[in-house]
Amino acid sequence: MSGHYDYGLVVVSYFVAVLAGYSALYFGAQLTHALSRRTLWLGLGALTMGTGVWTMHFVGMQAHKMEISLSYDLWLTLLSWLAAVIASGLALQRIGLPRISPLQIGASTVFMASGIVIMHYLGMEAVRLTPGLQYHWPWVAVSVVIALAASAGAMILCRQLADAEGDHANVFHSAAALVMGAAISGMHYTGMFAVTYPVGSAPHPDNLLTGDWMGIPLAVTISALLVLAMVVIILDRRNARIAAEQAEAHRERLEQMAFEDTETGLPNRSALDQYLLDCIVRAGREKRTFALLYLNISNYRDQAPAKSSRECNQWLPGVAHALKQLAAENTAGWWLARYSDSAFALVIEEPHSNAQQPLFRRIQELVTNALSIGEHLQWEAGHSLFPDSGSSSRSLIRGAMVIRNPGQIGDFSRPPRFADINGDTSPENVSELPLTERV
Known part of the structure; x- marks a missing residue:
């Protein structure tokens, strides 16, 4: 059919x-x-x-x-x-x-x-x-x-x-x-x-x-x-x-919490360690150098208790913002993090170039109080240089924590003096001791 x-x-x-x-x-x-x-x-x-x-x-x-x-x-x-x-x-x-x-x-x-x-x-x-x-x-x-x-x-x-x-x-x-x-x-x-x-x-x-x-x-x-x-x-x-x-x-938020300072919104110490490791690898591969500036509020303990909780919440972010503005006005090759309650770390690319010198002068003015960031705050600073000061993040941070005289900030031809750590503690030498060695 x-x-x-x-x-x-x-x-x-x-x-x-x-x-x-x-x-x-x-x-x-x-x-x-x-x-x-x-x-x-x-x-x-x-x-x-x-x-x-x-x-x-x-x-x-x-x-x-x-x-x-x-x-x-x-x-x-x-x-x-x-x-x-x-x-x-x-x-x-x-x-x-x-x-x-x-x-x-x-x-x-x-x-x-x-x-x-x-x-x-x-x-x-x-x-x-x-x-x-x-x-x-x-x-x-x-x-x-x-x-x-x-x-x-x-x-x-x-x-x-x-x-x-x-x-x-x-x-x-x-x-x-x-x-x-x-x-x-x-x-x-x-x-x-x-x-x-x-x-x-x-x-x-x-x-x-x-x-x-x-x-x-x-x-x-x-x-x-x-x-x-x-x-x-x-x-x-x-x-x-x-x-x-x-x-x-949620993962990004957890990662942000792990690498972000909640008070200022800046990268925290963990983020600084990671960033320095990346910079070390990149600079070693490209035969380049970079500097680490350590900026510390020397009278932080005196100022912080005098502020109310609300004032601190406004004060610290303002300080962080001012530091970012200070760096941005002078150079494009920088990265800022909060290292501790009183200290900030500033990574600077190509520190020997003429384009970076205005930034170092502004830091010098900040330390000498010719420039003010934060009401009644007193600043001190130190620096280290890769690879001259060390080839690890720990050695670079420790080298940068050696507080220098204002005129020496950004002068990478003078190594810091450690000879007086065990003996002479005169004011001119105390200024060049690591912050952890201060009494």
Whole structure:
């Protein structure tokens, strides 16, 4: 018995297969990394994949127009759906393991292909014609091979999708669904080509499902369910994106708290250590030098108790801002951090260049009170030079903490004097002792 195809329904059957593939690929990919709700993802994947393939089959059957109106046995039809769902679940369960081997990919492929083949030919038997359908076995074998190839592609794509991210994942997901839809449809129509309807065949009178309900109405109903599944996918992706953004913001905040001084907003001592290490590596590689200035409020202990908590909150950020403005007015190659309650550290690039000399003069004016930063604050300063003063962050910081006379700030030709640390503590020499050595 010959027939022809309604190409509108052929397109609808392909659309259903694509929707099923899109949903099943996503739910299956979630299994790979899911620590919870694995049963939910597995159930949704098996249901959408199995139901989608099953629906595609019966819409494709209805697309084949013949002289007789097809009808179907209810229980065989339901059994074909159950076979597709169970096989899809077994396949996705294997492919969704955290670690899989080629053998497991092969097993999941066989599960999926078996489900498609059993579903298809059970669905064909559900037609129940008298006399019955006749099969051209070479084409049946070809349809089985196509089912295996389609299933292998689906499993591999599902696994790759689990590791894809961002816009690339969306494009890959859509392309994979289109390929899956074509593979599933190709298997179905090859299987249809393997079947011959004997001349004079008639549907069994006990068939309860008529073809009128297995075409467009079924496609619309199942497509609505698949679209609902896609809405779940969109919402899940949105929630995952929001959760990832919140986690990233929290991580950045923790990192900021670890490397930022909460009172002034400047980088803190930990950030200074890290920055100096980076400068040392970069300067060593590029054969360059840099200076570290240590700026200390010598009367901090006298001034801080005299301020209220509210005044300190305004005073310290103001001091930090003024120091930043002082550096910015004179040079572009600088980096400022708060080293301790009373001290700040200023890293200066290319300290020997003429462009940096105005900054050193301003620091000298700050120490001699010719320039004021902070009300009633007295400043003192020291400096160190990489690599002359040391090649580690610790040695550079310790060298910079040697307080110098104002005129020596920025003069890198004079090394600091340590000879008087164990003996002479006259004022002119005390000014060149490390702050930690002061009494």
